[in-house]
Amino acid sequence: MKYIEPYMLEKMNEYLKPIDTNWQPADFLPDSSKDSFFDELKEFQENAKGLSYDLVAVLIGDTITEEALPTYESWLTMVEGVSKDEDGGWMKWLRHWTAEENRHGDLLNKYLYLSGRVDMRQMEISTQYLIADGFDIGTDRDPYRNFIYTSFQELATNISHRRVASLAKKDGDTLLSKMCGVIASDEARHAKAYKDFISQIIKVDPNEVLFAFEDMMRKKIVMPAHFMREAGTAIGHTFAHFSDAAQRLGVYTAIDYVDILKQLINDWNIESLRELNETGEKARDYLMRLPERLLRIAERIKDPRLDYKFSWIHAM
Ligand SMILES: [Fe+2]
Ligand SMILES: [Fe+2]
Numbered sequence: 250m251k252y253i254e255p256y257m258l259e260k261m262n263e264y265l266k267p268i269d270t271n272w273q274p275a276d277f278l279p280d281s282s283k284d285s286f287f288d289e290l291k292e293f294q295e296n297a298k299g300l301s302y303d304l305v306a307v308l309i310g311d312t313i314t315e316e317a318l319p320t321y322e323s324w325l326t327m328v329e330g331v332s333k334d335e336d337g338g339w340m341k342w343l344r345h346w347t348a349e350e351n352r353h354g355d356l357l358n359k360y361l362y363l364s365g366r367v368d369m370r371q372m373e374i375s376t377q378y379l380i381a382d383g384f385d386i387g388t389d390r391d392p393y394r395n396f397i398y399t400s401f402q403e404l405a406t407n408i409s410h411r412r413v414a415s416l417a418k419k420d421g422d423t424l425l426s427k428m429c430g431v432i433a434s435d436e437a438r439h440a441k442a443y444k445d446f447i448s449q450i451i452k453v454d455p456n457e458v459l460f461a462f463e464d465m466m467r468k469k470i471v472m473p474a475h476f477m478r479e480a481g482t483a484i485g486h487t488f489a490h491f492s493d494a495a496q497r498l499g500v501y502t503a504i505d506y507v508d509i510l511k512q513l514i515n516d517w518n519i520e521s522l523r524e525l526n527e528t529g530e531k532a533r534d535y536l537m538r539l540p541e542r543l544l545r546i547a548e549r550i551k552d553p554r555l556d557y558k559f560s561w562i563h564a565m
Contacts, residue, residue, distance in 0.1 A: 250392050251328040254338030255451055259537035261338075264442035265345050276430050279363070290363060297364035299421040302555075302562065303494040305366050308413060308425075309561045310491035311406075312361060313372065314474040315354035317379045321473065322347045329390040346439065353432045360428060371560040374480045375487065382476040382484055387468045393461035396447050397513075401470050403440035404509045407433050409501040416498060444516050455522050456529035462519075463532035466510065466539055479560045493553035503547035511540045 279289035300308075322343065331339040361367045388394035414429035451458050477488040495501040514520070519536055522529070558564075 250328075250339070252453060253449055254332065257338035257342045257446065259338075260442065260445065261342055261345060264438055264445075265342075265349055266438075266521040268348070271349070272352070272431055274352055274359055275520055277356060277424065277431075278359055282422055291318050293363055293424065294365045296424065297366055298421040300366065300417065300425070301420060301498075303498050304413065304416050304420060305562055306491065306494045306559050307409075307498060307500050308357065309361060309372055309375075309559070310474065310477065310495070311380055311409060311413065312357035313477060314406075314472075315350070315357060315378050316376045317384075317474065318347060318350055318354060319380055320383050321350075324384075325395065327390055328392045328395050330392050331343075346442075349435060349439075349527060353435065356428055356432065360425060366563060368561055368563055371479060373388075375477060375561065376379060378478050378480075378484075379474060379476060382477055382478070384473055384523070385472045386473065386475075388465070391461065393447075393450065393458055394430070394465055396443055396450070396467070397458075397462050397465050400440060400443040400513060401465075401474060401509055403443055404434050404512065405472070405501060405505070407436035407440055408505050408509070409495065410436060411422065412498070416500070444513070448517060452518060457547075458517075458533075459519070459522065459525065459529045459532035459536070462513075463535050467537065470506070487559070490557040490559065493557070496550075497552050497555065503550050507540050507543045507547055510543065514540070 279286050279293055283289075325343050326333075326340075328339075331337075334340060361372065362369055386398060388398050408431035410429045414426045414433060417423075417429060418426035447458060472488070473494070474491070475488050476484050477491060478484055481486045492501070496503070506547075514536055519533055522533055525533065
């Protein structure tokens with residue numbers, strides 16, 4: 250980690266955007282200080298009416314996931330082996346990354362509030378629960394597992410926001426489509442960064458990276474919002490329904506999981522890693538065989554039927 254920190258500092262301006270010129274939620278939302286606000290809001294809500302039930306559910310789940318950012322930030326500060334020096338690569342990266350990510354929840358939350366489709370109180374209860382419940386993603390405080398996890402997650406959020414963008418467009422809400430599009434491109438940039446950090450670490454410590462990657466995949470990558478619930482339900486109850494809706498819509502599916510794994514294997518040139526120790530060799534071989542195995546399972550998964558009413562969504 251001491252090796253990678255100066256590199257993170259050096260690359261920060263490449264992977265994160267300057268704040269003064271970066272997009273902000275206000276760029277996309279009706280301006281409530283203007284006289285035209287109410288007309289704009291009317292049109293805004295008209296467009297939101299066309300969104301399918303599942304799409305609204307997925308959008309709310311995505312928003313709650315983004316809003317649990319305090320969990321992700323505090324988890325990343327607890328990683329072992331990093332300097333807690335505020336001017337060091339780790340803390341600087343972490344604060345600037347968090348600051349960019351914070352816009353995602355802000356924008357989506359305001360969209361949903363204005364859309365007129367959502368029972369905001371119920372959604373807010375879920376958000377408070379998710380932050381209070383935290384998460385258990387099996388990475389412990391190990392830095393390699395954390396970088397692998399974030400690489401995977403940023404790719405997953407890129408896919409899901411991108412798909413929501415195109416479904417929103419199909420349902421006639423081009424503004425929402427634009428919003429999810431800009432969020433998706435942030436996620437893509439972040440994914441590039443975390444993948445690059447792992448690539449750098451592979452150069453000096455391939456065996457341990459492979460071992461960490463194998464271990465993560467054996468345990469399966471758990472989504473950060475896996476504890477999601479609604480008022481009066483058990484921890485994790487709502488997450489299952491949220492991911493069913495995402496699978497049904499094709500926003501994020503078991504096939505996507507395999508595609509992300511393939512992409513990571515490819516980007517990190519896992520296949521061509523040589524001169525490894527026995528653990529490293531075994532991990533490499535396990536990883537190379539994994540996508541095909543998972544694909545066979547993924548192809549057998551049937552789309553879950555629509556049978557759940559979220560407390561978050563007003564009946565229309
Ligand atoms: Fe995000
Ligand atoms: Fe992200």
